[in-house]
Amino acid sequence: MFYPMEKFCSFNVQHDRDISIYESVEVFKKKSNPEFINKKIAEKIPLQNIINLHNNDGIQSFARIKSMIKDIRSGKYIFSSDGFPNVKLVKTKDDEWVLFDGHHTLLAYMATGKKFLHEIPHIIVKNQDGEHANEEEISIFFGEHAEKARENWKDYVINWQASKEKQLCKREQNNMGEVLDSIKDNLII
Numbered sequence: 001m002f003y004p005m006e007k008f009c010s011f012n013v014q015h016d017r018d019i020s021i022y023e024s025v026e027v028f029k030k031k032s033n034p035e036f037i038n039k040k041i042a043e044k045i046p047l048q049n050i051i052n053l054h055n056n057d058g059i060q061s062f063a064r065i066k067s068m069i070k071d072i073r074s075g076k077y078i079f080s081s082d083g084f085p086n087v088k089l090v091k092t093k094d095d096e097w098v099l100f101d102g103h104h105t106l107l108a109y110m111a112t113g114k115k116f117l118h119e120i121p122h123i124i125v126k127n128q129d130g131e132h133a134n135e136e137e138i139s140i141f142f143g144e145h146a147e148k149a150r151e152n153w154k155d156y157v158i159n160w161q162a163s164k165e166k167q168l169c170k171r172e173q174n175n176m177g178e179v180l181d182s183i184k185d186n187l188i189i
Contacts, residue, residue, distance in 0.1 A: 029084055049096075103179070
């Protein structure tokens, strides 16, 4: 099913399995220019269902999210300094979406009432042989804790603000909707 034409900023990055997903994004950025396009939406992906890689205690700055909320409410979109979207995702073999970068940005959009992925600027990384990322590729998002997280990565999140031995944590929030619910009182402006 296709939905009506909408203007949005979305990039599909082709992932070369010889390098990391992060490196594939950087290669893509060097060859592309960010722009908004009019396109039919093939799938409405609910933001609240996107799998998080940080629990609420891994959210570094509520002030940063509040600042983004103000910008979004004034009609601005949130991009990184290079002009590309902060929100970056992969799709799993089970057709689940995983946010590997841009947690603060996605929370800001959700706090302003955005409900679907096509409503916000984003980058989707896809493999050369299909759309999904495998467990090994997803485990890279856990940095030096990748080996432990590889088999059951959904059981874990990463908190880069914690000391090294406490960075890999048991998952408490299962998706971005649960993360937002757990911090929404901190985002009142």
